[in-house]
Amino acid sequence: MLAFDKKTVVDTIYTSAEDYAKSLLAGNSTEYTKYKPLVRAMLNYGAASQKYFEFRTDELANRSLSSSDRMVDSIPQSVLQKYNLIKNIQETNGLSYHGTSLVLGDECVARMYFKLDADRDISNYNFWIQKDKTSSVRLRPYKKGDLYYIDFKSPNLSFFDDIVLTVEDERGGHHTEQFSYTPLNYIARAYATGKADAKMKDLLNSLYWFEYQKKQVN
Numbered sequence: 001m002l003a004f005d006k007k008t009v010v011d012t013i014y015t016s017a018e019d020y021a022k023s024l025l026a027g028n029s030t031e032y033t034k035y036k037p038l039v040r041a042m043l044n045y046g047a048a049s050q051k052y053f054e055f056r057t058d059e060l061a062n063r064s065l066s067s068s069d070r071m072v073d074s075i076p077q078s079v080l081q082k083y084n085l086i087k088n089i090q091e092t093n094g095l096s097y098h099g100t101s102l103v104l105g106d107e108c109v110a111r112m113y114f115k116l117d118a119d120r121d122i123s124n125y126n127f128w129i130q131k132d133k134t135s136s137v138r139l140r141p142y143k144k145g146d147l148y149y150i151d152f153k154s155p156n157l158s159f160f161d162d163i164v165l166t167v168e169d170e171r172g173g174h175h176t177e178q179f180s181y182t183p184l185n186y187i188a189r190a191y192a193t194g195k196a197d198a199k200m201k202d203l204l205n206s207l208y209w210f211e212y213q214k215k216q217v218n
Contacts, residue, residue: 018043022064038213040065041206044072048206049104052199074201075187075208084188093169094120097179098147102186108159108207110152110183114141122148124171130164152181159183159211184208 021039024032046061047070062070094117103109116122122143127150128136139150152163162180169176187204190196196204 018061018064025064034217038210038217040069041210041213044070045203045206045210048072048203052203072202072206072209074205075191079184079208080188080191082188083182083184084192093171095125095167095169100181100186102183103151104203104207107153108183108211110163110181110186111149112152112165112181113144113147113149115146116148121171124169126168126170128166128168130166136166160215 021043024039025036040062043062043065047063049055050057050060096115098113098115100110100112103111122141125141127139127141129139129152131137139152141148141150150165160182162182165179165181167177167179187208190200190204
Protein backbone atom coordinates (compact mmCIF):
# COMPACT_ATOMS: atom_id res chain seq x y z
CA MET A 1 0.00 0.00 0.00
CA LEU A 2 1.34 3.45 -0.96
CA ALA A 3 0.96 6.57 1.20
CA PHE A 4 0.58 9.83 -0.71
CA ASP A 5 1.05 13.48 0.14
CA LYS A 6 -0.94 15.12 -2.62
CA LYS A 7 0.58 13.41 -5.69
CA THR A 8 3.90 12.39 -4.15
CA VAL A 9 4.51 8.93 -2.72
CA VAL A 10 5.91 9.46 0.78
CA ASP A 11 5.91 5.90 2.11
CA THR A 12 5.21 2.26 1.27
CA ILE A 13 3.30 0.24 3.84
CA TYR A 14 3.26 -3.55 3.71
CA THR A 15 0.42 -5.54 5.26
CA SER A 16 -1.38 -8.85 4.84
CA ALA A 17 -4.63 -10.54 5.80
CA GLU A 18 -2.72 -12.33 8.57
CA ASP A 19 -1.38 -9.03 9.93
CA TYR A 20 -4.86 -7.52 9.89
CA ALA A 21 -6.29 -10.59 11.65
CA LYS A 22 -3.57 -10.41 14.33
CA SER A 23 -4.25 -6.74 14.97
CA LEU A 24 -7.99 -7.36 15.26
CA LEU A 25 -7.48 -10.23 17.70
CA ALA A 26 -5.06 -8.15 19.79
CA GLY A 27 -7.38 -5.13 19.89
CA ASN A 28 -9.62 -4.26 22.82
CA SER A 29 -12.37 -2.52 20.88
CA THR A 30 -15.77 -3.91 21.86
CA GLU A 31 -16.96 -3.10 18.34
CA TYR A 32 -14.94 -6.01 16.93
CA THR A 33 -15.28 -8.48 19.82
CA LYS A 34 -17.98 -10.52 18.09
CA TYR A 35 -15.72 -11.00 15.04
CA LYS A 36 -12.83 -12.59 16.94
CA PRO A 37 -14.17 -16.20 16.84
CA LEU A 38 -14.69 -15.76 13.08
CA VAL A 39 -11.14 -14.49 12.59
CA ARG A 40 -9.69 -17.41 14.55
CA ALA A 41 -11.80 -19.85 12.52
CA MET A 42 -10.65 -18.18 9.30
CA LEU A 43 -6.98 -18.58 10.26
CA ASN A 44 -7.51 -22.23 11.21
CA TYR A 45 -9.26 -22.91 7.91
CA GLY A 46 -6.39 -21.21 6.09
CA ALA A 47 -3.85 -23.38 7.90
CA ALA A 48 -5.82 -26.58 7.21
CA SER A 49 -6.00 -25.63 3.53
CA GLN A 50 -2.25 -25.08 3.44
CA LYS A 51 -1.64 -28.52 4.95
CA TYR A 52 -4.13 -30.25 2.65
CA PHE A 53 -2.77 -28.65 -0.52
CA GLU A 54 0.83 -28.70 0.80
CA PHE A 55 1.30 -24.98 0.24
CA ARG A 56 3.80 -23.00 2.34
CA THR A 57 3.33 -25.30 5.33
CA ASP A 58 6.28 -23.64 7.07
CA GLU A 59 4.23 -20.44 7.43
CA LEU A 60 0.78 -21.59 8.53
CA ALA A 61 -1.94 -18.94 8.68
CA ASN A 62 -2.78 -19.75 12.31
CA ARG A 63 0.79 -19.72 13.61
CA SER A 64 0.12 -16.60 15.71
CA LEU A 65 -2.74 -18.26 17.60
CA SER A 66 -2.29 -19.93 20.96
CA SER A 67 -2.17 -23.73 21.03
CA SER A 68 -5.71 -23.86 22.42
CA ASP A 69 -7.04 -21.53 19.69
CA ARG A 70 -5.42 -23.73 17.05
CA MET A 71 -7.46 -26.70 18.23
CA VAL A 72 -10.42 -27.33 15.92
CA ASP A 73 -13.37 -29.38 17.09
CA SER A 74 -14.84 -32.13 14.95
CA ILE A 75 -18.10 -31.52 13.16
CA PRO A 76 -20.88 -32.50 15.61
CA GLN A 77 -22.21 -36.01 15.05
CA SER A 78 -25.75 -34.65 15.11
CA VAL A 79 -24.89 -32.52 12.05
CA LEU A 80 -23.29 -35.43 10.19
CA GLN A 81 -26.29 -37.65 10.89
CA LYS A 82 -28.74 -34.98 9.81
CA TYR A 83 -27.07 -34.35 6.46
CA ASN A 84 -25.99 -37.91 5.67
CA LEU A 85 -28.84 -38.32 3.22
CA ILE A 86 -28.75 -39.92 -0.19
CA LYS A 87 -29.83 -37.11 -2.47
CA ASN A 88 -31.30 -38.11 -5.78
CA ILE A 89 -33.05 -36.41 -8.64
CA GLN A 90 -35.34 -38.18 -11.06
CA GLU A 91 -34.33 -38.32 -14.71
CA THR A 92 -35.62 -35.21 -16.48
CA ASN A 93 -36.34 -36.36 -20.03
CA GLY A 94 -32.83 -37.58 -20.79
CA LEU A 95 -30.89 -35.67 -18.11
CA SER A 96 -29.92 -37.49 -14.91
CA TYR A 97 -28.04 -36.42 -11.78
CA HIS A 98 -24.54 -37.93 -11.61
CA GLY A 99 -22.97 -36.53 -8.40
CA THR A 100 -21.58 -33.49 -6.62
CA SER A 101 -18.12 -32.35 -5.56
CA LEU A 102 -16.82 -29.43 -3.50
CA VAL A 103 -14.27 -27.08 -5.06
CA LEU A 104 -12.38 -25.24 -2.32
CA GLY A 105 -10.42 -22.05 -2.92
CA ASP A 106 -11.13 -18.43 -2.07
CA GLU A 107 -14.75 -19.54 -1.81
CA CYS A 108 -16.61 -22.81 -1.44
CA VAL A 109 -18.17 -24.02 -4.71
CA ALA A 110 -20.60 -26.92 -4.99
CA ARG A 111 -20.22 -28.50 -8.45
CA MET A 112 -23.16 -30.65 -9.53
CA TYR A 113 -22.74 -33.11 -12.42
CA PHE A 114 -25.36 -34.40 -14.85
CA LYS A 115 -25.38 -37.08 -17.53
CA LEU A 116 -27.15 -36.24 -20.80
CA ASP A 117 -28.48 -38.88 -23.19
CA ALA A 118 -26.68 -38.88 -26.54
CA ASP A 119 -29.79 -37.86 -28.50
CA ARG A 120 -30.43 -34.79 -26.32
CA ASP A 121 -29.23 -31.17 -26.59
CA ILE A 122 -28.13 -29.39 -23.41
CA SER A 123 -29.40 -26.08 -24.82
CA ASN A 124 -32.95 -27.35 -24.29
CA TYR A 125 -32.44 -27.46 -20.51
CA ASN A 126 -32.57 -24.57 -18.07
CA PHE A 127 -31.02 -24.66 -14.60
CA TRP A 128 -32.33 -22.29 -11.94
CA ILE A 129 -31.51 -21.87 -8.28
CA GLN A 130 -33.64 -20.01 -5.81
CA LYS A 131 -31.95 -16.72 -4.91
CA ASP A 132 -34.54 -15.73 -2.32
CA LYS A 133 -38.23 -16.24 -1.70
CA THR A 134 -39.26 -14.22 -4.75
CA SER A 135 -36.54 -14.67 -7.39
CA SER A 136 -34.25 -17.24 -9.03
CA VAL A 137 -30.89 -17.17 -10.82
CA ARG A 138 -30.21 -19.06 -14.04
CA LEU A 139 -26.99 -21.09 -14.14
CA ARG A 140 -24.93 -21.95 -17.19
CA PRO A 141 -23.98 -25.63 -17.71
CA TYR A 142 -20.40 -26.51 -18.70
CA LYS A 143 -19.20 -29.68 -20.43
CA LYS A 144 -16.51 -31.90 -18.90
CA GLY A 145 -15.84 -35.17 -20.68
CA ASP A 146 -19.17 -36.90 -21.19
CA LEU A 147 -20.80 -34.96 -18.32
CA TYR A 148 -22.20 -31.47 -17.79
CA TYR A 149 -21.85 -29.51 -14.58
CA ILE A 150 -23.14 -26.35 -12.93
CA ASP A 151 -21.50 -24.42 -10.10
CA PHE A 152 -23.14 -22.99 -7.00
CA LYS A 153 -21.00 -20.32 -5.41
CA SER A 154 -21.33 -17.31 -3.12
CA PRO A 155 -23.57 -15.43 -2.69
CA ASN A 156 -26.00 -18.03 -4.07
CA LEU A 157 -24.42 -20.93 -2.17
CA SER A 158 -25.59 -21.33 1.41
CA PHE A 159 -23.51 -23.69 3.52
CA PHE A 160 -26.26 -24.61 5.98
CA ASP A 161 -29.50 -24.01 4.06
CA ASP A 162 -30.69 -26.13 1.18
CA ILE A 163 -30.08 -24.91 -2.34
CA VAL A 164 -33.24 -25.46 -4.36
CA LEU A 165 -32.34 -26.34 -7.94
CA THR A 166 -34.99 -26.48 -10.67
CA VAL A 167 -34.18 -28.29 -13.92
CA GLU A 168 -36.51 -27.42 -16.77
CA ASP A 169 -36.76 -29.24 -20.09
CA GLU A 170 -38.21 -26.84 -22.65
CA ARG A 171 -38.50 -29.41 -25.43
CA GLY A 172 -40.27 -31.91 -23.20
CA GLY A 173 -43.33 -29.82 -22.49
CA HIS A 174 -41.60 -27.73 -19.81
CA HIS A 175 -41.15 -30.74 -17.55
CA THR A 176 -39.36 -29.71 -14.35
CA GLU A 177 -37.62 -31.42 -11.43
CA GLN A 178 -36.54 -29.84 -8.14
CA PHE A 179 -33.54 -30.86 -6.08
CA SER A 180 -32.37 -29.60 -2.68
CA TYR A 181 -28.70 -29.69 -1.74
CA THR A 182 -26.18 -28.22 0.71
CA PRO A 183 -22.38 -28.71 0.94
CA LEU A 184 -22.99 -30.44 4.26
CA ASN A 185 -24.55 -33.33 2.32
CA TYR A 186 -21.21 -33.84 0.56
CA ILE A 187 -19.24 -33.56 3.82
CA ALA A 188 -21.50 -35.97 5.71
CA ARG A 189 -21.29 -38.51 2.90
CA ALA A 190 -17.49 -38.21 2.78
CA TYR A 191 -17.37 -39.08 6.49
CA ALA A 192 -19.92 -41.88 6.22
CA THR A 193 -18.26 -43.62 3.27
CA GLY A 194 -14.78 -43.44 4.82
CA LYS A 195 -13.40 -41.46 1.87
CA ALA A 196 -12.09 -38.65 4.08
CA ASP A 197 -8.54 -39.18 5.37
CA ALA A 198 -7.12 -37.31 8.37
CA LYS A 199 -6.01 -34.27 6.32
CA MET A 200 -9.37 -33.99 4.59
CA LYS A 201 -11.21 -34.29 7.91
CA ASP A 202 -9.08 -31.49 9.35
CA LEU A 203 -9.93 -29.38 6.30
CA LEU A 204 -13.66 -30.16 6.46
CA ASN A 205 -13.80 -29.58 10.22
CA SER A 206 -12.14 -26.18 9.92
CA LEU A 207 -14.36 -25.28 6.95
CA TYR A 208 -17.47 -26.18 8.96
CA TRP A 209 -16.52 -23.99 11.93
CA PHE A 210 -15.46 -21.12 9.66
CA GLU A 211 -18.88 -21.20 7.98
CA TYR A 212 -20.56 -21.62 11.37
CA GLN A 213 -18.87 -18.48 12.73
CA LYS A 214 -19.75 -16.55 9.57
CA LYS A 215 -23.38 -17.43 10.17
CA GLN A 216 -23.15 -16.15 13.77
CA VAL A 217 -22.13 -12.63 12.74
CA ASN A 218 -24.52 -12.30 9.77
